[in-house]
Amino acid sequence: MVSAPQKLTTQELANLAVKLIEQAGCEYGDIRLCNYRTQRLSASDRSLKNLSDNVSSGFGVRVLLDGAWGFAASHKKTPEEITRIVNLAVEIAKGSRLSQQKPIKLVPVAAYQDKYVTPIEIDPFTISIGEKAELLLNINDRLLSYGEQGIKKAYSFLRFTKEDKVFASTEGSLIEQTIYRSYPGFSCTAIADGDAQSRSYERSPLNIGYEHIDKKDLLGNIDRVATEAIEKVNAPQWELDTKTTLILQPTNLFLTIHESVGHPTELDRVYGYESNFAGTSFATTDKWQKLQYAAPWINLVADRTQPHGRVLWLMMMKVYPPKNGMWLKMVFSMII
Template sequence: MVELVTKNQNQLLAQQAIELIIKTGCEYGDIRICCYRNQNLGATDLSLNQLSDNINSGFGVRVLYRGAWGFAANSVITSETITKTVARAVEVAKGTLLSQRQPVRLAPVEAYIDSYVTPILIDPFSVSVGEKAELLLSINQGLLSYQDQGVKKAYGFLRFNREEKIFASTEGSLIEQTLYRSYGGYGCTAIANGDAQSRNYELPPLNQGYENINKQDLLENVERVATEAIAKVNAPDGPSGITTDLVLLPTNLWLTIHESVGHPTELDRVYGYEANFAGTSFATTDKLNKLQYAAPWINFKADRTQPGGRSTLGYDDEGVPAQEWDVIKDGILVDYLTDRETAHRLGRGSSNGSSFADSWSSLPMVRIPNLGLEPGSDGGSHTASVEEMIADTAEGILIDGIGSFSIDQQRRNFQFGGDAFWQIKNGKVTGMLKNVTYHGMTTEFWNKIVAIGPESSWQQWGTNMCGKGEPMQIAQMTHRCVPALVKDIHIGKHV
């Protein structure tokens, strides 16, 4: 009953803000009233060393006055602070107008009166902290049972989020959303011969409830993780300064997609809005529908409707409905990730709903949605299982998990590591390696992919820690993908 009253009150306050914005003469305005709950547990060895459960709420008002943005926020949600914050946002817009080079224009969007809740089976906040802690400590105890063989450190984590927000705009939208996210994983470090190496295992970070924390799966992988950490620390270093073939599992490939396909196609980055902090992009608009970004059998699709996707929701933070669209089609760059401002600048009639703010106190900006590598067509000449990729490789490396990475300001030149590596010789996996990185140029790399996995090998990996903006904002997204076989990639040693 209390929650219902609070929601009704917030709806009235949101409508109050919109009425005030309209009276100021602004051509556009919106408000987001948000409440976030974040619960994090961490365990090292046999101790629970992290436990936090925080609730954070407030609202942000954004206005467009004569083509200039103004924004103000407040952590106290009352009628009085709504009035003051709207006035402050308008004041900021008028100040911004003095240095505005070109007026901001927005692609149109329809008004929506709607609500959305992430489908979940088990509310993660209904499960006791004790049960969660017991799971982490049981996993660590299992990992540490391999101490005699070299495992010296064990660690694990569980993270849960609930995001509640009301969005209202001067265009008539009133949208309520509740998003749930869950994530968990663990790892261990083995020491031998003056070296230390880690092996990790994670569940995909998904928009799901506690059902995503599969206790049986986590416990069943403890032995494998421990023994692979031991094998890794005793393995030889990978080759350096050569080119070789790579079989990249989805656990590794998702990060390459994120950095070399996701960020370069954010249209605000393309237009230089991020040049002062996180760089620009080589994928400029003159290349649209022309650039051979990847091999002709490679397709990347953005999809904010994908079940379980970390960026899945009903509407973005500008009230634009979730949708799916092609970014790379048959290897060609065919679209970008847009908000209403960049969509208008590109000449589009609508945004594709890629606007997101990580807090009530943050301005929405273009963020990568769920962006994935589509599977190959079963039976196609460029479709193969991981086993077939390995069998087709005379000399190469199989890579699982993520490690170190870097990429230049324009997202052209990159290097990626991994969490585990196996040498392939004459179509067979022959043993583990360590300290491997691969290097490449974005379009060259994606054009060297000769085979991708079928739909049955699709996996939903992604991140909950994508940083962008100044001040920094954190977002999350899924990069559902299939395994890939890449030819003639430069390998270097990770130091």
């Protein structure tokens, strides 16, 4: 009788990789084993437009051998493949060393053994597809109820992700992470006099469960969004020589801050590691405590401990000079 081969757990595979890296004589090495699930639903007008539920899985190994990096990856999580990929990473490190001018030396770090799971109330993947689709079609139906006033198109969506990751290193670290994200939103388009204008509403994507899909909030914004789209398409044409005051909502600054502050302060760009892919950075280390982004009263804060935050939370606070004896303060926040 032939028995099936014993399947190792993710932690056992991670420990195997670390052991093989150490046996190869590397001064450092690590492995990341990942499993990603992404579910997307979208509705256009009164029909479900898209439904996908995808799972991707794999692992990556990096080693530091004689001051040179070697990387390799695979989608097969088996002991045999772990062994092959570690050996491949070692060989790539040997090849990299041939053209390397200066050996890489890492700063010693403490070992961490920990586990983190996003605090959620409702697992979004336990909610039926039917219930999710019904919500989207209900939103669109209410938007299209403004058809006589000009709303001709409606769109709504739900997106959910779950990331399971295990990290292990030759330093002795073993870290497990399970991260959930939820993201709902909708939009509508009004048509009048040969013109089309849209308005939308989104609950910002957060690391949180299905409780983020607040039906009361989503349905409660339908009338406002539809009305604003109708007002927008019927608004008078702007005269170029007319002057007025333009009020920008905080959301207008999201992408500006993301691009001008978020990306330039990524260390791989600062040090030029991405110069052949996504550009370099003007915020280099020689400008530390010299480069001024904006006025002195503007503060930018990166805090990854913000509840439900995604990758990076940026907050900009602007304090205006006194007017009539009172200070005016505006706070803008975003999630990258």
